Amino acid sequence: MVQPVATASAEGTQPSRPLLEFDRIGLEYPFGDTMRTIIQEVSLDIQAGEFVSFVGPSGCGKTSILRMVSGLSPTKIGELRCHGQPVVKPLKNVGIAFQNPVLLPWRRTIDNVLLPLEVVHPYKRDFKVNHQHYVEMAQKLLSAVGLKDFQQQFPWQLSGGMRQRASLCRSLIHKPEILLLDEPFGALDAFTREEMWVMLQNLWMEAQCIGILITHDLRESVFLSDTVYVMSPRPSEIAFKLHIDLPRPRTLEMCLSDDFAHLAAELRRHIHKN
Numbered sequence: 001m002v003q004p005v006a007t008a009s010a011e012g013t014q015p016s017r018p019l020l021e022f023d024r025i026g027l028e029y030p031f032g033d034t035m036r037t038i039i040q041e042v043s044l045d046i047q048a049g050e051f052v053s054f055v056g057p058s059g060c061g062k063t064s065i066l067r068m069v070s071g072l073s074p075t076k077i078g079e080l081r082c083h084g085q086p087v088v089k090p091l092k093n094v095g096i097a098f099q100n101p102v103l104l105p106w107r108r109t110i111d112n113v114l115l116p117l118e119v120v121h122p123y124k125r126d127f128k129v130n131h132q133h134y135v136e137m138a139q140k141l142l143s144a145v146g147l148k149d150f151q152q153q154f155p156w157q158l159s160g161g162m163r164q165r166a167s168l169c170r171s172l173i174h175k176p177e178i179l180l181l182d183e184p185f186g187a188l189d190a191f192t193r194e195e196m197w198v199m200l201q202n203l204w205m206e207a208q209c210i211g212i213l214i215t216h217d218l219r220e221s222v223f224l225s226d227t228v229y230v231m232s233p234r235p236s237e238i239a240f241k242l243h244i245d246l247p248r249p250r251t252l253e254m255c256l257s258d259d260f261a262h263l264a265a266e267l268r269r270h271i272h273k274n
């Protein structure tokens with residue numbers, strides 16, 4: 001079991017309470033006539049503004065962890081707490097981006113980005129009144145990811161990488177405290193993917209939210225994370241925790257450094273041990 005890491009508060013005296021606490025989380029699913037254990041036990045803390053990645057073999061429960069954090073599938077074994085409260089229903093302070101960006105084809109790019117503000121409180125209430133302000137928020141995000149000139153295009157007029165960038169804008173427009181990323185760049189080519197690392201890092205640094213990334217790409221996890229958790233095969237636990245102390249903002253040139261290579265190799269070693 002990985003021990004929680006306490007961090008000092010702004011005053012430097014009391015450790016601040018982690019925004020997310022995984023307290024002996026387990027997971028079982030029905031399998032035929034029995035229950036199959038997917039996650040044996042996971043305990044860890046995630047601080048406000050921290051970027052963490054989960055890597056591990058297929059089927060070890062990585063996506064299930066994101067579903068638990070989102071509150072879409074509340075945990076039944078152990079307790080997952082957000083701001084000290086058990087997560088028992090879908091959280092409003094969460095943004096989600098998947099491998100498949102699923103933009104609505106009949107809405108222009110900017111209207112796809114605005115969508116969460118039409119459905120999430122408190123924005124929903126004054127969406128019409130504050131429409132211009134929200135449009136400006138969406139435009140700012142789209143500019144930050146290089147889509148300033150594509151806001152009036154439909155999703156089918158964008159490349160895969162552009163759609164994913166728009167999807168990231170949509171997941172951040174309502175200023176979530178937690179950004180959940182399920183292999184968001186898995187379908188992109190290697191060059192586009194690396195550009196997306198930089199862009200995501202910039203968005204996350206600006207948003208100052210928690211980032212939780214599921215990825216099979218160890219270099220991606222090193223580039224983006226403060227902490228990488230390696231999960232063991234099912235029934236899974238945290239097999240290894242690696243703190244990534246590379247300075248920020250990170251650049252693609254840093255991926256060529258010995259430090260970067262050593263960190264990725266360290267992760268690889270622990271995945272191979274499983």
Ligand SMILES: Nc1ncnc2c1ncn2[C@@H]1O[C@H](COP(=O)(O)OP(=O)(O)OP(=O)(O)O)[C@@H](O)[C@H]1O
Binds near residue numbers: 030038056059064065
């Ligand atoms: N609703 C469900 N009912 C039954 N079993 C499920 C359900 N959802 C997931 N599982 C099982 O739980 C296990 C973990 O699934 P999950 O998608 O979390 O794994 P993962 O680590 O994200 O896998 P991958 O890396 O292949 O995406 C898998 O064996 C899957 O078959």
